[in-house]
Amino acid sequence: MRERMVVIGADAAGMSAASQARRRRSPDDLEIVAFERGGFTSYSACGIPYWISGDVPDRDALVARTPAELRTAYAVDVRMRTEVEAIDLDRREVVARERETGRDVRCGFDVLVVATGAVPVRPELPGVDAAGVFGVQTLDDGVAVREALDAGARRAVVVGGGYIGVEMAEALVKRGLRVTLVERAAEPMSTLDPDMGRLVREAMLGMGIDVRSGQTVQGFAVADGRIRAVVTERGEVAADLVVLGIGVRPNTGLAAAAGLPLGPTGGLRTDRRMRVSGVEGVWAAGDCVETYDLVARQPVHVPLGTHANKQGRVIGINVGGGYATFPGIVRTAVSKVCELEIARTGLREADVERAGLRCVTATVDSTTRAGYYPGAAPITTKIIAEKSSGRLLGAQIVGREGAAKRIDALAVALWAGLTVDDMTGLDLGYAPPFAPVWDPVLITARKAQEAVEADLRRGVTEASCTER
Amino acid sequence: MRERMVVIGADAAGMSAASQARRRRSPDDLEIVAFERGGFTSYSACGIPYWISGDVPDRDALVARTPAELRTAYAVDVRMRTEVEAIDLDRREVVARERETGRDVRCGFDVLVVATGAVPVRPELPGVDAAGVFGVQTLDDGVAVREALDAGARRAVVVGGGYIGVEMAEALVKRGLRVTLVERAAEPMSTLDPDMGRLVREAMLGMGIDVRSGQTVQGFAVADGRIRAVVTERGEVAADLVVLGIGVRPNTGLAAAAGLPLGPTGGLRTDRRMRVSGVEGVWAAGDCVETYDLVARQPVHVPLGTHANKQGRVIGINVGGGYATFPGIVRTAVSKVCELEIARTGLREADVERAGLRCVTATVDSTTRAGYYPGAAPITTKIIAEKSSGRLLGAQIVGREGAAKRIDALAVALWAGLTVDDMTGLDLGYAPPFAPVWDPVLITARKAQEAVEADLRRGVTEASCTER
Numbered sequence: 001m002r003e004r005m006v007v008i009g010a011d012a013a014g015m016s017a018a019s020q021a022r023r024r025r026s027p028d029d030l031e032i033v034a035f036e037r038g039g040f041t042s043y044s045a046c047g048i049p050y051w052i053s054g055d056v057p058d059r060d061a062l063v064a065r066t067p068a069e070l071r072t073a074y075a076v077d078v079r080m081r082t083e084v085e086a087i088d089l090d091r092r093e094v095v096a097r098e099r100e101t102g103r104d105v106r107c108g109f110d111v112l113v114v115a116t117g118a119v120p121v122r123p124e125l126p127g128v129d130a131a132g133v134f135g136v137q138t139l140d141d142g143v144a145v146r147e148a149l150d151a152g153a154r155r156a157v158v159v160g161g162g163y164i165g166v167e168m169a170e171a172l173v174k175r176g177l178r179v180t181l182v183e184r185a186a187e188p189m190s191t192l193d194p195d196m197g198r199l200v201r202e203a204m205l206g207m208g209i210d211v212r213s214g215q216t217v218q219g220f221a222v223a224d225g226r227i228r229a230v231v232t233e234r235g236e237v238a239a240d241l242v243v244l245g246i247g248v249r250p251n252t253g254l255a256a257a258a259g260l261p262l263g264p265t266g267g268l269r270t271d272r273r274m275r276v277s278g279v280e281g282v283w284a285a286g287d288c289v290e291t292y293d294l295v296a297r298q299p300v301h302v303p304l305g306t307h308a309n310k311q312g313r314v315i316g317i318n319v320g321g322g323y324a325t326f327p328g329i330v331r332t333a334v335s336k337v338c339e340l341e342i343a344r345t346g347l348r349e350a351d352v353e354r355a356g357l358r359c360v361t362a363t364v365d366s367t368t369r370a371g372y373y374p375g376a377a378p379i380t381t382k383i384i385a386e387k388s389s390g391r392l393l394g395a396q397i398v399g400r401e402g403a404a405k406r407i408d409a410l411a412v413a414l415w416a417g418l419t420v421d422d423m424t425g426l427d428l429g430y431a432p433p434f435a436p437v438w439d440p441v442l443i444t445a446r447k448a449q450e451a452v453e454a455d456l457r458r459g460v461t462e463a464s465c466t467e468r
Numbered sequence: 469m470r471e472r473m474v475v476i477g478a479d480a481a482g483m484s485a486a487s488q489a490r491r492r493r494s495p496d497d498l499e500i501v502a503f504e505r506g507g508f509t510s511y512s513a514c515g516i517p518y519w520i521s522g523d524v525p526d527r528d529a530l531v532a533r534t535p536a537e538l539r540t541a542y543a544v545d546v547r548m549r550t551e552v553e554a555i556d557l558d559r560r561e562v563v564a565r566e567r568e569t570g571r572d573v574r575c576g577f578d579v580l581v582v583a584t585g586a587v588p589v590r591p592e593l594p595g596v597d598a599a600g601v602f603g604v605q606t607l608d609d610g611v612a613v614r615e616a617l618d619a620g621a622r623r624a625v626v627v628g629g630g631y632i633g634v635e636m637a638e639a640l641v642k643r644g645l646r647v648t649l650v651e652r653a654a655e656p657m658s659t660l661d662p663d664m665g666r667l668v669r670e671a672m673l674g675m676g677i678d679v680r681s682g683q684t685v686q687g688f689a690v691a692d693g694r695i696r697a698v699v700t701e702r703g704e705v706a707a708d709l710v711v712l713g714i715g716v717r718p719n720t721g722l723a724a725a726a727g728l729p730l731g732p733t734g735g736l737r738t739d740r741r742m743r744v745s746g747v748e749g750v751w752a753a754g755d756c757v758e759t760y761d762l763v764a765r766q767p768v769h770v771p772l773g774t775h776a777n778k779q780g781r782v783i784g785i786n787v788g789g790g791y792a793t794f795p796g797i798v799r800t801a802v803s804k805v806c807e808l809e810i811a812r813t814g815l816r817e818a819d820v821e822r823a824g825l826r827c828v829t830a831t832v833d834s835t836t837r838a839g840y841y842p843g844a845a846p847i848t849t850k851i852i853a854e855k856s857s858g859r860l861l862g863a864q865i866v867g868r869e870g871a872a873k874r875i876d877a878l879a880v881a882l883w884a885g886l887t888v889d890d891m892t893g894l895d896l897g898y899a900p901p902f903a904p905v906w907d908p909v910l911i912t913a914r915k916a917q918e919a920v921e922a923d924l925r926r927g928v929t930e931a932s933c934t935e936r
Contacts, residue, residue: 012905047838047900056900061840163899305905306898327893334897343897370515372529402873405903408896409876415894416884425795426883428876429802429811430774431631432515432524435873437480437773 003030005319006094006109008084008254010036011043013286013308014115015065018076020316027075030319033107034076035096037083040139041067046305048142049164052149053171062139079105087112087258089279111281111319114255114268115312118248118287118303127220132227133242136164145243149175153241156180157230159217161188165245166200166337169209172243173338180210180237182230187213191333192396193348195363196382199398203340212237248303250288265290265301272325274315283319285311292328295346295393295414296355302329332411334404343407346394346414347384358387360455362447366440368402370432379403381444383410383420390419390452395444409441420448471498473787474562474577476552476722478504479511481754481776482583483533486544488784495543498787501575502544503564505551508607509535514773516610517632520617521639530607555580555726557747579749579787582723582736583780586716586755586771595688600695601710604632613711617643621709624648625698627685629656633713634668634805637677640709641806648678648705650698655681659801660864661816663831664850667866671808680705716771718756733758733769740793742783751787753779760796763814763861763882764823770797800879802872811875814862814882815852826855828923830915834908836870838900847871849912851878851888858887858920863912877909888916
């Protein structure tokens, strides 16, 4: 008998699940219905800043699969601008409202995929709902920012110095705006340790971005319903455009109301096959789920397109009759702000303490290519290794062209549980256009290994965690 | 009592050993004497093509440490243009001839480091010793090629389409010469499988390099002692400059004459601490030794600066009283010819058969960045996985900017013994400027994993090794 799979959210996670399931099961065997409250499907949310900046000229380029393509190529019955309002687990159906007609529809399911994504955190501060204050989470949000730019915004304040914050700062600088970035922490990019975040701040200042770190937004000054300035404890920063980049939280209201289990991070709790724990036939993936940090060995919420795609694919394979798992992540992330490349994986120093571990670190300034080769660019690599064992715990990179993707070798080493001693022998690619004869990764591993040894020799029990 | 370490060969391997030993032992404890037959120390042989091309304007930039620096900063007594002619293991001394004076000197040792490098293979063909026929192994060789270019060479033939061959082809094209590359195999870059080598040939043809693969050099036509043409079975190719890039062999005549053990590859045989097997106090590193292929599980000779440096460092640590090993390699290599980037690691399909294994493969065309992001460039990734087990055996990449160093993630996966199934979950860095949401490495691992599964389902015992 034909089954029906209902997918809530027609973006990366949901449509990866749908397309993989479709590869394995024909429309005669599996009907797929997807509800999308927004106006776009399967788009690259990570690409939005680059469309806002103009680097990507065509908005449609961000859309991997349009509703029409999903319908014809994957036989997915996509219901656009239709928001699921309730999941009825007893009756095995969802209730959805068509936003244009206001009409409610009911749709039964055999298999349910919850892929409701995340929503930007909006601080409960005066003026936060003024016109001109934007989150940048969906393509609809991106359209709104573009409209504000086209309407003549000149001064922008980005609140929050994480990935979205620094990428939006770059985008707005490229569009010719005066950009201020306000960040509560001492340094931007708090996914890095502060010593590496300092390099990001210095580089952003050099790009003409007014970075105000260590400042807290206390409210938004509004005139005639429009944003006029961002208020911090040090005064006002004039703005006719504000971007909130202070993070997102899993969008789980619907799931929670249905009694689906949430984990400690607030994301839906699933097993490694992406089944919602304890609920037969219900799966979840993407920014609405929590995943597992393989290094810290604890649940974590990391909304990132690459995880969403992998998790969705795992669901599709499993629903399709195969066997696949998503074991977790090591928190790899790469980003750029103008010419600066930023990368991280694994634990920061603060995470190490929190995980009850102890570490040594090594930080090395080197070049992306042989020093004598044209285009050799600076790269700073930091490695964090467990005391005594020398096990790799994390790494961070800040540098110029060719720096960021070096994190991949470190991410695989972390995944595989290598020690920094193992890593000194790694056979990484060497030729002058691509690396110094000692790749920055290798030389930092060497220094970290020396730090582990020196620490063992000292036999110390210092609280301090840093060797430089 | 002060010991004396004698190093034969003052390039990467030898001087890495010397500098590491010096970090751990003072001149009062360890005297270091180095004999170098050439005119340069510690230079980047891999950088020679880029100096010839003019990309690296200054020859001295290739020299990491001059003799003067070695003497003052490392207290190494470097004897330049002094060639060791004999090793006397019984008397624990070497005999060396000063090339300028013709004088022989004897020098006793407590510790001997053999770092005699490699010599280019010169085919025993008529005319091979004519003026204008060059190997490119040492910086002295590079100087000779530059002189020939300055003297007005216009037509160049590169014999051999390996790393040195394609890099020299690029260099000579950049210098404005008409360049022909003659390669015996069906495709250049025989360190790749032929299907990937074909991509290299096509790209080189597009760069105006006349690639004549599947042709064998039969001799060199000479006029007045100078090269006039390269002769193949298909006729003559006019040339006033010929570069031999048909490989190198370990330079072990001196070591063999002293009775030091050579392995099946012709390189000196050492243990993992780089001690010459069975000979107390004698160490060897670099292009003169054989190392161990961790994937094929057999000895291999791979002359490459990065191995030489690592091996030399291992000797220096061990001589200095520490403990270090060089476990072997996975045969990672990266190269470029003009805008084309080439990378490989592990076994090729032909190696798989030779190692008595069986494989499936997957090859994927993708882009280096998100398809919509400016600068997204083509990349073709091939993964070779063991049948049934799915263990990663090798990988190859051909593409444009941003392609080659992706091999590092694969090299670490190979090093760690991951399966392609493991690899589908790898947490590699994703952001639109750096990768598509499915990194080419991940998507190729996925395809390889699907090939492993499909093969298992078929339960076949076909001889064919390829899935595409």
